[in-house]
Amino acid sequence: xxxNNHELNKFPWKHVxxxxxxxxxxxxxxxxxxxxxxxxxxxxxxxxxxAVCQAFIQLLMFMHINENHGRxxxxxxxxxxxxxxxxxxxxxxxxxxxxV
Amino acid sequence: xxxxxxxxxxxxxxxxxxxxxxxDASIALATIGIVFYxxxxxxxxxxxxxxxxxxxxxxxxxxxxxxxxLMLFRGGVDALLMRAQLIxxxxxxxxxxHYNEIFTTHGTIMIFFMAMPFIFGLMNIAIPLxxxxxxxxxxxxxxxxxxxFFLAAMLFNIxxxxxxxxxxxxxxxxxxxxxKLDPGVGENYYLVALQIxxxxxxxxxxxxxxxIFKMRAPxxxxxxxxxxxxxxxxTSIIIIxxxxxxxxALALMSIDRLFGAHFFTIEAGxxxxxxxxxxxxxxxxxxxxxxxxVLGIFSEVISTFAHKTLxxxxxxxxxxxxISVLSFTTWLHHFFTMGxxxxxxxxxxxxxxxxxxxxxxKIFNWLFTLNKGRIEFTTAMLWxxxxxxxxxxxxxxxxxxxxxxxxxxxxxxxxxxxxxxxVLIAGTVFxxxxxxxxxxxxxxxxxLNERLGKWAFWVFMISYNIxxxxxxxxxxxxxxxRMYTFPSGLGWEPLNxxxxxxxxxxxxxxxxxxxxxxxxxxxxxxxxxxxxxxxRTLEWATxxxxxEYNFAHIPQVETVDxxxxxxxxxxxxxxxxxxxxxxHMPNDTGIPFILSVFxxxxxxxxxxxxxxxxxxxxxxxxxSMIVRSFKDHEDHHHIPAEEVEQTERAAxxxx
Numbered sequence: 001x002x003x004n005n006h007e008l009n010k011f012p013w014k015h016v017x018x019x020x021x022x023x024x025x026x027x028x029x030x031x032x033x034x035x036x037x038x039x040x041x042x043x044x045x046x047x048x049x050x051a052v053c054q055a056f057i058q059l060l061m062f063m064h065i066n067e068n069h070g071r072x073x074x075x076x077x078x079x080x081x082x083x084x085x086x087x088x089x090x091x092x093x094x095x096x097x098x099x100v
Numbered sequence: 101x102x103x104x105x106x107x108x109x110x111x112x113x114x115x116x117x118x119x120x121x122x123x124d125a126s127i128a129l130a131t132i133g134i135v136f137y138x139x140x141x142x143x144x145x146x147x148x149x150x151x152x153x154x155x156x157x158x159x160x161x162x163x164x165x166x167x168x169x170l171m172l173f174r175g176g177v178d179a180l181l182m183r184a185q186l187i188x189x190x191x192x193x194x195x196x197x198h199y200n201e202i203f204t205t206h207g208t209i210m211i212f213f214m215a216m217p218f219i220f221g222l223m224n225i226a227i228p229l230x231x232x233x234x235x236x237x238x239x240x241x242x243x244x245x246x247x248x249f250f251l252a253a254m255l256f257n258i259x260x261x262x263x264x265x266x267x268x269x270x271x272x273x274x275x276x277x278x279x280k281l282d283p284g285v286g287e288n289y290y291l292v293a294l295q296i297x298x299x300x301x302x303x304x305x306x307x308x309x310x311x312i313f314k315m316r317a318p319x320x321x322x323x324x325x326x327x328x329x330x331x332x333x334x335t336s337i338i339i340i341x342x343x344x345x346x347x348x349a350l351a352l353m354s355i356d357r358l359f360g361a362h363f364f365t366i367e368a369g370x371x372x373x374x375x376x377x378x379x380x381x382x383x384x385x386x387x388x389x390x391x392x393x394v395l396g397i398f399s400e401v402i403s404t405f406a407h408k409t410l411x412x413x414x415x416x417x418x419x420x421x422x423i424s425v426l427s428f429t430t431w432l433h434h435f436f437t438m439g440x441x442x443x444x445x446x447x448x449x450x451x452x453x454x455x456x457x458x459x460x461x462k463i464f465n466w467l468f469t470l471n472k473g474r475i476e477f478t479t480a481m482l483w484x485x486x487x488x489x490x491x492x493x494x495x496x497x498x499x500x501x502x503x504x505x506x507x508x509x510x511x512x513x514x515x516x517x518x519x520x521x522x523v524l525i526a527g528t529v530f531x532x533x534x535x536x537x538x539x540x541x542x543x544x545x546x547x548l549n550e551r552l553g554k555w556a557f558w559v560f561m562i563s564y565n566i567x568x569x570x571x572x573x574x575x576x577x578x579x580x581x582r583m584y585t586f587p588s589g590l591g592w593e594p595l596n597x598x599x600x601x602x603x604x605x606x607x608x609x610x611x612x613x614x615x616x617x618x619x620x621x622x623x624x625x626x627x628x629x630x631x632x633x634x635x636r637t638l639e640w641a642t643x644x645x646x647x648e649y650n651f652a653h654i655p656q657v658e659t660v661d662x663x664x665x666x667x668x669x670x671x672x673x674x675x676x677x678x679x680x681x682x683x684h685m686p687n688d689t690g691i692p693f694i695l696s697v698f699x700x701x702x703x704x705x706x707x708x709x710x711x712x713x714x715x716x717x718x719x720x721x722x723x724s725m726i727v728r729s730f731k732d733h734e735d736h737h738h739i740p741a742e743e744v745e746q747t748e749r750a751a752x753x754x755x
Contacts, residue, residue, distance in 0.1 A: 073313070080425075084341045087428050092377055095432055095444055 018061025025054045114264055117198065124261055153688040155239035157224045158646060160246045162543055164221030165536070167250055169614075171213040174257065176610060178206035183603040186596050189588035199584035200267035201286070205260065207270025208290065212297055213253040215390040215524070218532040220245070220304055223332050223393065225539055227308060229639035229646060230326045232317025232655045232662075237310040239686040240728070240735065241303050247696035248300030255703050256293035259286060263708065266290035269582065271383070272353070274364030274375035279357045288707040291354045296699050298347055305339030308332050317638070319657035323417070326637040326661075327403075327410055331396025334420045335389055338427060342385035349378035358709060373438060380431035388427040390524070392420055394531025395462060398484045401534050402466050404633050405481040406473025409661055412465040419458035426455040436507045445504040452502035459495060463488060478633070479553030483534035486561050487526055494522025497572065512582075515575030518568045525564055533557075533613075541632045545645045546624035552616035556609050563605025570595040570602075628752060636661040641675050643751035649683040652676045652744050652753075676753040680744040687735050695724040 029047045032038070038046070059065040065074065114120050138144050151159060181202050185194040194202065224242070228235055236242050259265045263285040268277035277287050312333045316325065325333075352363040353375065362368035364375045403410040410416065432440065432448035466488060475481070497519040501510050510516055540548050574595045579586065586592055625632075630643040641663045642651055653675050659665045666672040702717025704710075748754050 080337070081341070083425075084428055088345065088381055091429075091431075092374075092381070095377055095440060096371065096374065097441075 014061050018057055021057050021061070022054055025050050025057070112262060114261055120261060127261065148690070149688070152693045153690045155235070155243045155686050155688055155692075156648060157228050157236050157239065157242060158543065160242055161221045161224030161226075163250070164217045164224060164246060165543075167253065168214050168218035168221060168532075171209050171217070171253060172610070175206050175209040175214055176607060178202045178209070180603055180607055182206065183600040185584065186586070187600040188597075189586050189593060191585055194584065196584045197267065200269075200582070201260065201265035203582055204266045204269050204272075204290075205256075208256065208266070208294070209253075210524075211270065211386070211390070212294060213249070213256065215528050215532075216301060217249055217253075219335075219390060219393045219528070220249075220301075222397065222532065222535040222539060223304075223308060225543055226328055226535075226639055227311060227332055228315070229542065229642065229650055230329050230637050231312065231315060231320060232638050232651060232657065233311065233315040234650050234654075234683065235686060236307050237315055238307050240689060240692065241307050243689070243692035244695060245300040245304045245307065247692045248303075248699060249297045251696045251700040252293045252297035252300070252703070255296065255700055255707075256289055259289040263289070271376075271379060273379075274353065274356075274372040275366060277353065277375075278365050278372075279360075280365070285707050288354075288357060288709075291350050291357065292703040292706050295347065295350045295354070296703055298343055298350070301339060302343045302347070305336045305343065309336040309340065312336070317655050317657050317662075320662065323414070324657060324660050324662070326396075327399035327413070327416060328393070328396035328637075330417050331392045331394075331399075331420060334424045335392045338385045338389050338392070338424050341428070342382045342389065345378055346382035346386075349375065349382065352378075354706075358706065373435075376435045376438060377431075380434045381428075383434065384431040385427045387523075388423055390528045392423065394528050394535070395420070397531045397535040397538070398466065398487055399469075400637065401480045401484040401538050402469050403661075404538070404635055405476045405478055405484075406470050407476070407634070408469055408473045409636075409664075410465070411468035411471075412461075413660060415461055416465055419461045422458040423455060426451065426458070430455055433502055433504075433507070436504045437511045449502055449504045453499060456495060456499050456502075463492060463495075478537070479548065479550055479557055480534045480537035482554065482557045483530045483537070486557070487530045487534070490526035490530070490561075490565070491523060494519055494524075494526055498523065510575065512580050513575035514571040514579045514581060517581050518571035518575060521568050521571075525568070530561075538633070539639070540620075541627040541644045542630075542639055542646060544621070546620060546626050547632055549616050549620045549624055552612060552619060556612040556616055559612060560606055560609025563602045563609055565602070567599050567602025567606060570598050574599070630751075631663075636664040638663050641666065641672060643676075643748075643753060647747045647751065649685060649739055649744065649747075652680055652683075652748055676748050678745065678754065680741040680748070682738040682741050683744060684736060684738055687737055689728075689731075689735065691724055691728050691731075695721060695728075698724060 029050045032043060032046050032050075036043075065078075113124075138147060151163065154160065181194065182199065185191050185199060224236070266272065266277075266286040266289055268282055268287060268290075272287065272290055275281055277290075312325070312329055352361075355361045356363050356365065356370075362370040364370050364372050366372060399410050399416060429451045430448055432444060433452045436445055436448070466484075470485075477485075497515070501507055501516065501519055537548050537553060540546075574592055577592060577595075578590070579592055579596075586596070627644040631640040632644070633640070638655055638657075639646070641655060655662065655666075655675050663672065666674075698717050698720030700717075702714050702721060705712070705714030705717055745754070
């Protein structure tokens with residue numbers, strides 16, 4: 001409990017940096033779409049890469065991914081999250097391919 | 101000037117229909133009545149202190165259930181209006197526009213504002229008690245979840261008197277729901293209200309996941325948890341992964357409608373089919389979000405009233421986990437006919453058939469639990485027993501629908517309507533009714549009247565079959581869903597008449613149930629033991645209604661059915677044995693309610709695109725969150741040991 005309180009009393013730099021980085025990456029994505037007139041494939045590639053970067057930043061800064069306790073749960077949770085992401089993204093592409 | 105005000109009011113309030121004026125009048129009268137009652141009996145402070153600011157999971161659960169029953173009434177009236185329109189051919193009771201609005205609000209309210217809150221209410225009441233905890237992991241967040249749901253439900257409900265209801269179906273498919281084909285505020289209500297209540301739902305998912313992982317009583321390993329706790333855990337995981345998809349889909353369509361983007365329009369490279377795709381990526385797991393918890397309730401009820409440990413505990417758990425994994429792989433079966441390749445349809449056809457297997461495993465487990473049990477036919481048990489055959493009919497017709505080639509015949513016909521009401525009513529509605537009867541004593545300290553309960557059960561269950569079984573046949577005869585009227589001479593008249601009679605029979609069943617609740621509050625048998633059913637799990641170890649702190653001492657768990665084991669060993673009394681210690685509890689707070697009111701204001705502003713209202717509302721939301729984050733250190737208190745002793749003595753627990 002005491003170590004917990006100590007943790008709570010520190011200024012949450014990690015979260016502030018995470019928030020700032022997330023905002024910057026989002027603004028870059030917006031700028032790429034609005035201000036640069038790149039070919040569609042290039043635009044999509046860039047914003048997908050930025051999104052993946054942001055996902056990792058959030059996992060590191062907000063989601064305690066590199067903490068030590070509860071490793072088993074975390075691996076399971078990430079595996080399930082990865083499974084859902086693949087199913088949703090790949091499944092949607094597969095279904096929608098017909099119209100693309 | 102006066103002309104301007106007149107034309108504004110004419111479009112702001114829904115006008116021109118006598119039924120709507122009747123609704124206006126009854127809303128005004130009910131509001132005046134409530135305000136008068138609260139003022140005359142000086143209840144405002146009581147309302148604020150005891151309910152609006154509470155973070156107690158049991159009170160939040162009760163509020164969820166009251167709201168859900170009100171919404172069941174609203175959605176039920178919608179259903180009866182639809183059936184009244186379809187009682188005879190070429191009926192002119194409702195116009196097509198009015199009918200469209202009613203089937204849309206019926207579906208949306210029943211799923212988002214009846215089924216889910218009812219289930220969340222039962223989870224709130226039972227889960228912390230079942231795992232031997234004093235509250236959920238995040239009591240503040242729990243109150244936020246409830247108030248977001250409640251004010252979102254109110255926002256959605258005022259649409260029928262202010263501005264007009266959504267009218268594109270509960271699925272709100274693009275391009276029909278897009279700005280071009282559906283101008284006006286109706287669809288905005290749908291998008292904004294579901295977005296707000298969706299935030300609450302997501303928070304509930306996180307809250308219960310953490311509660312179950314982190315707050316179980318010592319000794320309760322995962323495989324010693326009660327089955328309802330397991331089902332809530334699995335549901336929470338599905339919520340966490342499915343609801344973000346709905347959030348995104350709703351946000352994209354809101355951007356389309358409010359700011360002129362083209363995610364789901366045909367022009368400018370948008371894709372209307374992507375709406376269907378995203379909606380059902382969320383929508384199919386959603387089916388299991390409202391089903392899996394009630395499978396847990398049935399397991400509890402059947403095992404309690406067969407007076408046996410649940411048969412095949414591990415098979416039950418693994419089949420729920422299998423359902424949660426598979427539920428994300430079947431969504432396309434909702435739009436087989438939208439035009440996909442043969443491989444796509446085949447894959448989703450097979451995945452849908454596969455998900456029926458774990459569900460079937462569970463059915464057999466319940467049957468084997470009943471086998472050689474001492475079955476006690478209480479009302480809760482009747483609902484659970486009726487669930488098995490009725491739900492199985494729905495399940496089997498579901499497998500019929502999963503065959504992609506055959507689905508071209510069934511699609512959007514009354515066959516489909518019959519199927520999903522068969523699973524959602526026999527599953528979810530029977531389940532929450534069973535849970536309501538089962539946990540009622542724990543909520544209020546008295547048992548619901550069995551005689552009236554059985555009357556309600558038989559009337560409702562028989563009427564339900566009269567209503568929905570003929571729909572399979574009328575569907576095969578060619579009647580499609582969402583028709584606001586039908587011509588004579590197609591041979592549909594007799595079955596439509598029967599269906600309408602069945603629907604009104606269900607209404608009668610509901611009224612008996614309401615009467616039963618009122619009657620039992622006055623004359624119901626008081627539960628002085630805390631264990632009216634000879635229960636098997638920990639919620640029955642404490643007194644009824646459960647004290648604020650749930651357990652004077654946190655129970656020690658050794659086996660599955662922990663309380664049954666304690667009673668056998670004679671250690672059940674350890675939970676309330678003196679001496680007592682001070683108990684650490686969360687403080688009540690008004691912030692969740694105020695925050696949600698700001699959400700309502702911002703939401704209403706967005707619906708009408710009144711940014712002078714939406715922007716201050718949003719600022720209010722942010723300020724509420726900032727205020728909360730600086731009040732972190734003053735959010736808990738201790739109940740002194742003497743007070744615990746007094747409470748236990750008052751409950752008759754100390755001799």
